[in-house]
Structures are given as structure tokens and as C-alpha cells.
Amino acid sequence: MTYSVTVRDHIMIAHSLxxxxxxxxxxxxxxxxxxxxxFRSTALDDDGVVVDIGRATDALRGILSSFSYRNxxxxxxxxxxxxxxxxxxxxxxxxxxxxVRDGGLGPGGAQLTAIAVTLHxxxxxxxxxxxTL
Amino acid sequence: MTYSVTVRDHIMIAHSLxxxxxxxxxxxxxxxxxxxxxFRSTALDDDGVVVDIGRATDALRGILSSFSYRNxxxxxxxxxxxxxxxxxxxxxxxxxxxxVRDGGLGPGGAQLTAIAVTLHxxxxxxxxxxxTL
Amino acid sequence: MTYSVTVRDHIMIAHSLxxxxxxxxxxxxxxxxxxxxxFRSTALDDDGVVVDIGRATDALRGILSSFSYRNxxxxxxxxxxxxxxxxxxxxxxxxxxxxVRDGGLGPGGAQLTAIAVTLHxxxxxxxxxxxTL
Amino acid sequence: MTYSVTVRDHIMIAHSLxxxxxxxxxxxxxxxxxxxxxFRSTALDDDGVVVDIGRATDALRGILSSFSYRNxxxxxxxxxxxxxxxxxxxxxxxxxxxxVRDGGLGPGGAQLTAIAVTLHxxxxxxxxxxxTL
Amino acid sequence: MTYSVTVRDHIMIAHSLxxxxxxxxxxxxxxxxxxxxxFRSTALDDDGVVVDIGRATDALRGILSSFSYRNxxxxxxxxxxxxxxxxxxxxxxxxxxxxVRDGGLGPGGAQLTAIAVTLHxxxxxxxxxxxTL
Amino acid sequence: MTYSVTVRDHIMIAHSLxxxxxxxxxxxxxxxxxxxxxFRSTALDDDGVVVDIGRATDALRGILSSFSYRNxxxxxxxxxxxxxxxxxxxxxxxxxxxxVRDGGLGPGGAQLTAIAVTLHxxxxxxxxxxxTL
Numbered sequence: 001m002t003y004s005v006t007v008r009d010h011i012m013i014a015h016s017l018x019x020x021x022x023x024x025x026x027x028x029x030x031x032x033x034x035x036x037x038x039f040r041s042t043a044l045d046d047d048g049v050v051v052d053i054g055r056a057t058d059a060l061r062g063i064l065s066s067f068s069y070r071n072x073x074x075x076x077x078x079x080x081x082x083x084x085x086x087x088x089x090x091x092x093x094x095x096x097x098x099x100v101r102d103g104g105l106g107p108g109g110a111q112l113t114a115i116a117v118t119l120h121x122x123x124x125x126x127x128x129x130x131x132t133l
Numbered sequence: 134m135t136y137s138v139t140v141r142d143h144i145m146i147a148h149s150l151x152x153x154x155x156x157x158x159x160x161x162x163x164x165x166x167x168x169x170x171x172f173r174s175t176a177l178d179d180d181g182v183v184v185d186i187g188r189a190t191d192a193l194r195g196i197l198s199s200f201s202y203r204n205x206x207x208x209x210x211x212x213x214x215x216x217x218x219x220x221x222x223x224x225x226x227x228x229x230x231x232x233v234r235d236g237g238l239g240p241g242g243a244q245l246t247a248i249a250v251t252l253h254x255x256x257x258x259x260x261x262x263x264x265t266l
Numbered sequence: 267m268t269y270s271v272t273v274r275d276h277i278m279i280a281h282s283l284x285x286x287x288x289x290x291x292x293x294x295x296x297x298x299x300x301x302x303x304x305f306r307s308t309a310l311d312d313d314g315v316v317v318d319i320g321r322a323t324d325a326l327r328g329i330l331s332s333f334s335y336r337n338x339x340x341x342x343x344x345x346x347x348x349x350x351x352x353x354x355x356x357x358x359x360x361x362x363x364x365x366v367r368d369g370g371l372g373p374g375g376a377q378l379t380a381i382a383v384t385l386h387x388x389x390x391x392x393x394x395x396x397x398t399l
Numbered sequence: 400m401t402y403s404v405t406v407r408d409h410i411m412i413a414h415s416l417x418x419x420x421x422x423x424x425x426x427x428x429x430x431x432x433x434x435x436x437x438f439r440s441t442a443l444d445d446d447g448v449v450v451d452i453g454r455a456t457d458a459l460r461g462i463l464s465s466f467s468y469r470n471x472x473x474x475x476x477x478x479x480x481x482x483x484x485x486x487x488x489x490x491x492x493x494x495x496x497x498x499v500r501d502g503g504l505g506p507g508g509a510q511l512t513a514i515a516v517t518l519h520x521x522x523x524x525x526x527x528x529x530x531t532l
Numbered sequence: 533m534t535y536s537v538t539v540r541d542h543i544m545i546a547h548s549l550x551x552x553x554x555x556x557x558x559x560x561x562x563x564x565x566x567x568x569x570x571f572r573s574t575a576l577d578d579d580g581v582v583v584d585i586g587r588a589t590d591a592l593r594g595i596l597s598s599f600s601y602r603n604x605x606x607x608x609x610x611x612x613x614x615x616x617x618x619x620x621x622x623x624x625x626x627x628x629x630x631x632v633r634d635g636g637l638g639p640g641g642a643q644l645t646a647i648a649v650t651l652h653x654x655x656x657x658x659x660x661x662x663x664t665l
Numbered sequence: 666m667t668y669s670v671t672v673r674d675h676i677m678i679a680h681s682l683x684x685x686x687x688x689x690x691x692x693x694x695x696x697x698x699x700x701x702x703x704f705r706s707t708a709l710d711d712d713g714v715v716v717d718i719g720r721a722t723d724a725l726r727g728i729l730s731s732f733s734y735r736n737x738x739x740x741x742x743x744x745x746x747x748x749x750x751x752x753x754x755x756x757x758x759x760x761x762x763x764x765v766r767d768g769g770l771g772p773g774g775a776q777l778t779a780i781a782v783t784l785h786x787x788x789x790x791x792x793x794x795x796x797t798l
Binding site (some may be wrong): 012019027028030 | 428429433521
């Protein structure tokens with residue numbers, strides 16, 4: 001048995017990608033990323049939820065706020081790193097995992113087994129990353 | 134190898150949630166839940182399907198009809214239980230599993246390995262529950 | 267030439283409807299309404315927008331906050347009135363129109379020609395109301 | 400009687416907006432715009448269509464190709480102009496209108512009465528522009 | 533002031549199109565059409581609705597049932613006629629208009645001012661037809 | 666840790682299904698299938714991606730082109746086989762797997778662990794098939 005809860009938010013960023021494989025995306029361009037953060041658990045807490053959805057939403061928004069309306073090429077944390085959709089998924093998921101481990105989602109977070117983050121870059125392409133806790 | 138088939142339906146219900154964590158959702162309010170029921174199998178039957186989609190749709194509708202246009206706070210089966218989105222997912226999935234075990238989806242149902250139910254409570258939040266058969 | 271800008275939000279409410287035509291919806295039930303508020307204009311302001319989207323979003327959220335997580339049957343403003351999807355559209359649109367007339371969307375609001383509000387009650391049904399300013 | 404046909408494509412661009420009203424969007428950021436181009440007519444041609452959808456799709460893609468994977472701040476055509484979602488709608492619609500007037504959609508284009516372009520900047524915000532022909 | 537209500541259903545059909553403009557669609561192929569039927573009115577009836585949504589849904593389903601799971605090339609009513617998405621929109625809208633004029637939507641139908649039908653043939657293309665009553 | 670990338674395309678086909686379980690779908694009809702192809706990996710390549718999304722998109726389009734605008738009942742490869750949504754998922758996924766094994770997605774393809782294909786036959790029904798590499 002597996003339970004999960006997902007919350008959606010979005011960011012609008014600029015960036016460029018290095019490598020011939022990216023073709024025109026090597027130029028400075030941008031994206032609206034719909035960000036879906038999924039929290040998995042094998043049981044529910046005493047309130048009957050996987051995790052406090054309000055806290056989860058706030059945690060996601062807090063993490064996204066450091067990327068939102070930014071040129072990712074200028075952020076120190078991505079220096080020398082291609083900010084592909086896949087990499088942004090893992091960057092966000094790993095930050096959410098840290099929040100969970102630090103108790104930022106409250107006692108309910110202790111029962112979480114995995115976090116998955118999906119970024120939709122358009123209506124025809126998206127990427128995901130899942131990390132176990 | 135894993136196959137799956139999913140059918141979508143919806144319900145419109147009233148309910149309230151008990152516990153400070155729910156904030157304003159402690160008040161009597163309501164929701165439209167989009168309900169996605171997924172049936173998984175490692176093989177297809179002689180007709181080339183996971184399960185008869187017509188029967189699956191009818192089974193889901195039958196289960197949902199007992200919740201549809203109801204105040205969940207007044208249903209005996211949920212007395213003393215928070216009807217969170219997660220709990221409604223498992224309530225529906227467990228009923229579908231019973232239908233399968235009772236042969237309600239026909240002989241094709243015997244090969245099913247799991248049932249997953251996702252309830253979308255809005256365009257920005259949803260929950261899932263998966264049970265193995 | 268017509269320009270428009272639309273912002274989306276949502277509410278989760280309980281209510282019941284009076285009249286045989288509503289069938290099972292005469293019982294206390296609920297809905298998640300996706301709320302799309304559209305602002306129309308025949309010209310753009312000096313910033314190149316129909317209206318400040320931040321102010322528009324805040325105005326919509328402010329109006330929705332009085333309905334959100336409520337049982338509409340208990341709100342004085344709807345006493346004796348069926349809170350059909352159509353009526354909720356006009357209630358929200360008329361409130362937005364008042365905000366515009368009171369200057370609540372700033373000077374850009376003066377050029378608006380119409381406001382339309384659409385409420386999606388499920389993935390298969392929605393209603394709209396449009397009022398000229 | 401009014402007929403219409405709509406085709407969808409998308410672009411991923413970087414830009415910044417000038418004016419305090421834009422808040423954090425004054426910084427260099429970006430967007431994925433889903434672009435819906437609608438062609439209106441009061442009658443169908445001999446083939447039974449509003450316009451050759453293949454030509455319409457190609458015309459839209461041709462126009463979008465000059466914006467795609469670009470930093471709009473660096474395009475001469477937008478020098479000194481805020482590339483708001485509204486302005487991009489009209490820029491694309493006006494170019495489509497020119498294609499129609501130049502016969503680029505074939506003889507069927509002669510019967511078109513209007514072109515509308517909608518740009519979705521996220522799942523919660525979009526803008527439109529409609530021009531009569 | 534304009535009110536509208538929209539209901540969604542779908543059909544799965546086979547057909548072919550005649551004329552070089554259709555390219556590969558001249559071959560026998562098929563489509564799932566999402567069908568959105570919109571009913572417009574300038575006022576609400578005594579129940580507070582544009583039209584009884586249950587009756588509207590049933591009327592739409594009744595009309596669609598004659599097309600559903602059919603090869604449109606074999607239907608007498610489309611003999612010698614290209615069943616383009618535009619033409620199917622008008623065929624369905626005209627039939628809905630007849631139902632309204634015959635009182636099939638009940639007394640509420642008398643106040644309707646227009647019917648619009650949109651058929652989505654994919655996630656990237658759709659057509660509409662609107663007829664005044 | 667699992668990464669994935671998904672690309673979406675679509676096909677419009679005619680077909681009929683054999684077996685009483687299919688009811689009216691035994692008649693010649695058709696479908697628009699939204700096709701989502703997901704590529705999974707436990708690591709990213711040197712460019713920071715699961716696989717070259719351009720190559721993946723081209724590979725999917727190449728495979729779909731043999732089905733697009735066709736009557737599947739007439740394709741030799743499906744002679745005597747019910748072209749259910751499930752079977753089409755596996756037909757497409759297996760062809761994608763072959764492309765990967767033949768190096769058609771480039772060196773990045775060597776790290777792929779699984780391919781999943783989902784076909785949406787309408788807004789209320791879809792099927793999936795996943796194969797490990």
C-alpha cells in the first residue's frame with residue numbers, strides 16, 4: 001500500500017544550456033515550469049493525511065522562490081552546471097528532502113518514504129526525479 | 134512488463150475535517166473530486182485488454198454513487214473518521230478491490246495485480262492510493 | 267481589436283440547490299470551482315497591459331475569500347437564492363466590476379470594457395457570465 | 400453563424416519587463432507560452448473548412464520561429480517596448496493577419512473575418528488579442 | 533450581460549476527407565472528438581440556471597449517439613459531404629438548436645439566445661460553430 | 666533515484682475491435698490517441714539529461730508515422746490482433762526499445778532502464794505499458 005499527495009506550483013525562469021545536443025536552446029531563452037511535488041508514504045498520520053498539505057505547499061513555494069523570475073545562468077548554485085529540466089527536478093526534490101529531514105513538514109514528515117518532483121516545460125514535454133527518504 | 138488501464142469519473146461532495154492542521158477546511162465545505170481508477174496487470178487477457186473497460190467504468194460509478202451529492206459527515210461508514218482526500222482514495226480503491234475479488238469485473242479481473250485511485254481536489258492538489266491484489 | 271487577460275483561482279464550497287430540476291443536487295453536497303476571471307479592454311495602458319495582473323489576482327482572491335471553505339447555504343447574501351454555478355459567476359463578476367469602478371485595480375481599470383467569470387464545476391461542466399463596464 | 404478553427408503551438412523565451420507594476424518580473428526571467436491561434440469565418444470554403452489547417456499551422460510556426468528560444472529583450476522589433484503577454488498576442492496576431500492578406504493561407508484565407516491569439520503563460524494566467532480582418 | 537453553460541462529452545469515429553488539401557487525412561482514419569456544447573442566454577430562469585443541465589447533457593448525448601463508434605463515411609446524412617471538424621460542429625449545433633426549438637430542453641430553452649459547439653480533435657487543434665436562436 | 670523524461674505526440678487512426686466485450690466498438694470507428702513516451706534512467710549523462718529529447722521526439726514521431734492517418738485493421742502487422750489501447754501502447758514501447766538498443770537515441774540511450782508509453786483515448790480513459798530495458 002502506498003499513499004501520495006501532490007501539490008502544484010510554477011516558476012518562470014531564464015537560462016541557456018551548454019552542449020550541441022541542445023540546438024537552439026543553447027541561446028538564452030526561458031521557460032514556465034509547472035512544478036508538481038509528490039510526497040509518498042506507506043501510512044497516514046493521526047489526522048488521516050500523508051503530510052500537512054499547507055506546510056508542503058509552503059515548503060515548495062519557499063524553495064521555488066529562490067529560482068522564480070531569475071536567470072538561472074547567474075545563480076551561484078548552478079555555476080558550471082546545465083540547468084536541464086531533469087537537474088531542476090532533482091535540485092527541487094533534494095531541497096524538499098532536506099526540509100523533511102529537518103522536520104520542516106512537522107512530525108508527519110517522519111513517515112514519508114519518497115519525494116518525486118515533475119517539471120512540465122510545455123504541454124508536450126516534462127521530466128521527473130524521485131528520491132527515497 | 135506492466136500494463137494499466139485508467140478510467141475517470143467525478144463526485145461532488147460536502148464534508149468537514151477535524152484537526153487544527155486543516156485550518157479553514159475544518160468548516161463545512163465541499164469538493165469536486167476527479168476520480169481516476171487505474172487497474173494494473175502483467176499480462177493481457179484473450180481480448181487484448183487489462184480488464185473490460187465497460188465493467189470497470191460501471192464498477193467505479195457504482196461505488197461513487199454512494200458518495201455522490203452527499204455530505205460525507207453524515208455517512209455512517211465515515212463516522213469518527215476524517216474524510217481526507219487520501220482516505221477517500223483508499224476507501225474507493227478498497228471497494229474496487231472487493232469488486233475484483235468477487236469476480237465483478239469478470240474473469241479478466243483475476244489477472245489484476247494492483248489498483249490505484251487518484252482524487253484531484255483542484256487543479257493544484259491531488260492524492261493517490263495504491264493497493265496490491 | 268479586443269485585448270483580454272485572465273487569471274485562475276479556485277474555491278471549495280458546500281451548498282444545496284432548491285428545485286426538482288436539480289435532482290440529487292438538492293441534497294447538501296459541494297464543489298471545487300475553478301474560477302477564471304477575464305478582463306477585457308480595447309487598448310493597453312502605458313505599461314503595455316490590460317490591467318495590473320497582480321492587482322487583478324489579489325482582487326479576485328479577496329472576493330473568493332468570503333466564499334472559500336464555506337457552506338453557501340449559510341451565507342446571508344445568498345439567503346433564499348439558489349447558488350447555481352451561473353449565479354456564482356455573476357456574483358463574482360459583479361463584485362469584480364465594483365472593485366474596478368472603485369479604482370481598486372488602479373488607473374488601468376478605467377479602460378476596461380467588460381469582465382467575464384467562468385466557473386468550472388468539473389472536467390465536464392462549466393458556466394460563464396459576462397458583464398460590460 | 401460563426402465558424403472558427405484553432406491550432407496550438409508553443410515558444411520558450413527570455414525577457415524582462417520595465418515598470419514597477421511588474422515587481423519581480425522586472426528581472427530577466429522567461430516563459431513557456433502556449434500559443435493558440437484562432438481563425439474565424441462566417442462560412443466554409445468548398446472543402447468544408449475555415450482555412451487549410453496545415454497552412455495555418457505552418458504560418459503560425461513560421462511566425463513563432465523568430466521568437467523561439469530567444470531573449471526578446473535583444474530583438475530589434477521589440478526595442479523600447481515591453482513584451483507583455485498582451486503585446487506578444489497582438490504581435491503574433493498582426494503577423495498572422497498579414498500572412499492572410501498576402502494570400503499565404505491560400506484562397507480560403509479571403510473569407511476570414513477575424514484572428515484571435517491567446518498566450519498561456521502558466522496554468523493560472525493567459526492573455527488574448529483579437530483583430531478583425 | 534450574457535450567461536452560458538457548457539457540457540462536455542466525446543465521440544470516437546472513423547472517416548476520410550476528400551480534397552488534396554487534406555493530405556494524409558484523405559485516407560480512412562479516425563478521431564476522438566471532445567464535444568463541448570455551450571448554451572447562451574441573457575437571463576436565468578426561475579431556478580437560477582441557463583438551462584436544465586441534466587436535460588442539456590441528455591440532449592447532447594442523444595445527438596452524439598448517432599455518430600458514436602461509427603464510420604461517418606457510411607452515414608447517409610453525410611453522403612457527398614466532407615465531415616470536417618467544422619461541419620461536425622455545425623451538424624451537432626443545428627441538431628441541438630432543433631431540440632431547443634421543439635421544447636426538448638423544457639421551458640428554460642425558450643430564453644436561449646445561441647448555441648456554440650466546439651470539437652477538439654487533439655490537444656493541439658479544435659474547431660467551433662455558433663448559431664443564434 | 667530515478668529520472669524520467671516524457672514527450673507527447675498524437676495519432677488519428679481508424680480501427681475495429683473483435684469480441685463481444687467491446688460492444689459498439691466492434692464497429693469500424695476511430696480515435697485520436699495522445700501518446701506519451703517516458704524514458705527512465707537512474708543517472709544523467711554528461712549533458713545533464715536522461716536522453717536527447719530531440720532524438721527521442723524524432724524517434725517517437727518516426728514510429729507513429731506508420732500508424733498515423735491509417736485504418737489499423739488493414740496493417741499487416743496487426744493482422745488477427747485486436748488493436749486495443751493496451752496493445753498499441755506495447756507496440757509503440759517495444760519499437761522505442763528497439764530504437765534504443767540499436768543506438769538510435771545516441772550514447773545516452775545506453776543508460777536507460779525502462780520505457781513507458783501511455784495512450785489517452787479520451788479525456789476519461791487511457792492505458793499504459795512499461796517495459797524494462
